[in-house]
Amino acid sequence: MRFTQPAYPTVYFSDKIWVKCPDCGDIGLVETEFGQYTIPYSRHHTSTFSCTKCGSTKKSDEKWFGYVQGFVGRSCGFCGSQISYTTEPTKAPFDSVTIKCNSCKKAKDYSLNWYRYKENMPTDPYFGLELWLQIDIKDKILWLYNIDHLNYLKNYVASKLREDDGRHKYSMITNLPQWIKSAKNRDLILKKIDRLKNEMNRKMEDNTK
Numbered sequence: 070m071r072f073t074q075p076a077y078p079t080v081y082f083s084d085k086i087w088v089k090c091p092d093c094g095d096i097g098l099v100e101t102e103f104g105q106y107t108i109p110y111s112r113h114h115t116s117t118f119s120c121t122k123c124g125s126t127k128k129s130d131e132k133w134f135g136y137v138q139g140f141v142g143r144s145c146g147f148c149g150s151q152i153s154y155t156t157e158p159t160k161a162p163f164d165s166v167t168i169k170c171n172s173c174k175k176a177k178d179y180s181l182n183w184y185r186y187k188e189n190m191p192t193d194p195y196f197g198l199e200l201w202l203q204i205d206i207k208d209k210i211l212w213l214y215n216i217d218h219l220n221y222l223k224n225y226v227a228s229k230l231r232e233d234d235g236r237h238k239y240s241m242i243t244n245l246p247q248w249i250k251s252a253k254n255r256d257l258i259l260k261k262i263d264r265l266k267n268e269m270n271r272k273m274e275d276n277t278k
Contacts, residue, residue: 072228074221076240078108080194082218087269088118088198091134095122096201096272099193101129108239110187116195121276127196135197136190137162139181148173158186202269204261209248211261216269223262226255 083101090097097120104113116129139156150172162183169176187194191203191212202219203212213219225231225242226249236243248254 070228071230072225074224076236076242077221078237078239079214079218079241079244080108080111081241082214082221083111083194086193086195086214087201088193088196089201090120090123090125091198092125093120093123095120096276097121097125097198099195099198101195110194114195118196118198129195133185133197135192136160136186137183138186139163139166139183141166141168141179141181143179145170145173145175146177146179147175152179154179156181158190202265204265206254206258206261207248209246211249211258211265213265216266219262219266219269222249223259226258226262 084103086099086101088097088099089095097118099116099118101111101114101116103111104115114129118127118129119125136158137160138158139162141152141154143152144150145152148170150170152168152170154166154168156166163181165178165180167176167178185197187197191200191210192198193200193214200212200214202214203210205211213222221241225245229252231242238244249258
């Protein structure tokens with residue numbers, strides 16, 4: 070089997086994303102209308118969330134539910150040397166951090182600037198909500214936005230011949246971790262993908278009853 074599909078960026082699949090509702094924990098849908106289509110993330114977009122169970126709705130400008138990352142970039146309060154510090158991604162931001170200057174070796178508390186963190190997390194890029202389509206594989210997390218995204222990845226994993234024409238640095242395939250690309254994990258990953266798809270189909274059937 071040969072994989073010859075276009076080199077879509079991940080954002081291509083982000084117009085409809087199945088997520089976990091922050092209010093009731095059931096399945097919800099993030100729908101996005103792209104304004105300026107850009108990669109790796111769309112700019113000037115309009116996103117809305119609606120829960121299929123409790124009916125909760127949200128707009129993307131109301132609240133960020135996902136991870137954030139803190140930064141300090143300034144001069145040392147003692148000697149004036151440049152200080153650069155980055156926290157680990159977290160959902161619990163804090164006001165300040167104690168940093169020891171590499172030059173004068175003196176420590177001081179510095180305020181943090183926090184920004185939304187979207188890289189390599191099983192969350193949607195518009196609200197930061199936990200993705201519904203995710204599954205553990207050998208202590209790793211395989212995550213997907215929707216069934217189209219799932220089928221695209223499944224076709225790639227199942228293919229033994231993979232064309233590299235048209236790939237770019239933002240294409241989804243280019244940025245896949247090596248454990249997904251590895252042939253030795255092919256059967257296990259395909260089994261997990263099929264499980265996700267079947268569970269999704271059953272969930273949608275249950276929610277329409």
